[in-house]
Amino acid sequence: MIGAITNDFDSTRPNVARMYDYYLGGKDHYAADRACAEEVIRHAPQARDIALANRAFLGRAVRFLAGEAGIGQFLDIGAGLPTRDNVHEVAQRVNPASRVVYVDNDPVVLIHARALLATDAQTRAIAGDVRKPSDILTHPDMHALLDSSKPVAVLLVAVLHFIPDDQEPYAAVRTLVDAMAPGSYLVVSHAEQTPELQGAAKRYERANAPAVLRSVAEIRGFFEGLELVDPGLVNVRRWRPEVADPWQDPNVPFFGAVGVKP
Ligand SMILES: C[S@@+](CC[C@H](N)C(=O)[O-])C[C@H]1O[C@@H](n2cnc3c(N)ncnc32)[C@H](O)[C@@H]1O
Structure with a gap:
């Protein structure tokens, strides 16, 4: 049972969307977000x-889906603040007819998404958790x-690790997968449970959502009933890499996969 889901604007409380924007080198963050993100980086x-x-x-996952997989519609849940290569831009570069619904539970993300992402008739941004x-699934704009x-294609990219087990993330994913037509895809990426990330995750205790690390087997559990496309569930840098960057660490503790509903 989830308590009241509120995510009101508060610039003094570290916010997971704005901290992520800080890591990515964006500009939509406040002092509290930067201070907490710097502690995480330490x-x-x-x-x-x-x-x-x-x-x-x-x-890469969206390019695969819009191209090789022939998917023309995307539901991006936990969409995040607009940045470079947003989902509708990537998908529409491959297939200009791609339609994208962005979903987020953060009101500031939605304001930005409505202004910067949902700018054509094929793209919308809705409030959702x-x-x-x-x-x-029943939202009229969807x-x-x-x-x-x-x-x-339902995208749950870097969002499920903000949902503790007692808030039933597996049941939520099951509800979404059950509603998908056969031939639909699920994309998940998730922080891995490692000793090095443990200390960093604790910094999120004072943020607007906790960081919940999971083992690779637990992350695999989100794909129950789906077939994973090659190369399966791997650390995200090893999922169909397009360029080999020898200076990048190929083993980030962050796993991702794309599953298809038979
Ligand atoms: C780390 S960002 C990921 C953004 C994007 N998916 C990506 O991977 O680049 C996580 C996003 O999930 C959103 N979020 C966190 N908890 C959520 C929830 N319960 N329901 C919907 N969105 C949520 C945050 O507001 C934030 O925008």
Whole structure:
């Protein structure tokens, strides 16, 4: 049972969307976000590299989905603040007819997303919480843009590690997968439970959402009933890499996969 889901604007409380923007080198963050993010970086010097690796994984996954997989509609839950290579831009570069619904539970993310992302008739941004999947699935704006009888890609990229087990993230993913037409795809990326990330995760206790690390087997559990496309669940830098960057750490403690519903 989830308590009241509020995520009101508070510039003095570290905010996970704005901390991620800070790691990515963006400009939409406040002093409290920067201070907390710097503490995370002190405990896990890879934090910035992890964020960049995750963002690059998201881009490659969307290019695969819009191209090889032939997916034309995307539901991006936990979309984050607008940055470079947003999902609709990547998808529409491959298939200009791609339609994207961005979902986030952060009101500031939504203001930015409505102003900067949902700027064409094929793109919308709606308020929604992954812990309330039925509300997302029945949202009128979702239905106005996405056809639930056709395959869709549901993106849960770097968001499920903000949902503790007692808030039932596995049940939420199951509800979303059950609603997807056969041939639909699920993309998940997630922070791995490692000793080095443990200290960093504790810094999120005072943020607007906790960081919940999970083992690779636990992350695999989100794909129950789905077939993983090659190369399966791997650290995000090893998911279909396009360029070999010898100076980048190939082993970030952050796992991702793309699954298809048979
Ligand atoms: C780390 S960012 C990831 C952004 C983007 N998906 C990416 O990977 O580049 C996490 C986003 O999830 C959002 N978020 C956190 N908890 C959420 C929830 N329960 N429901 C919906 N969005 C949530 C945050 O507001 C933030 O925008």
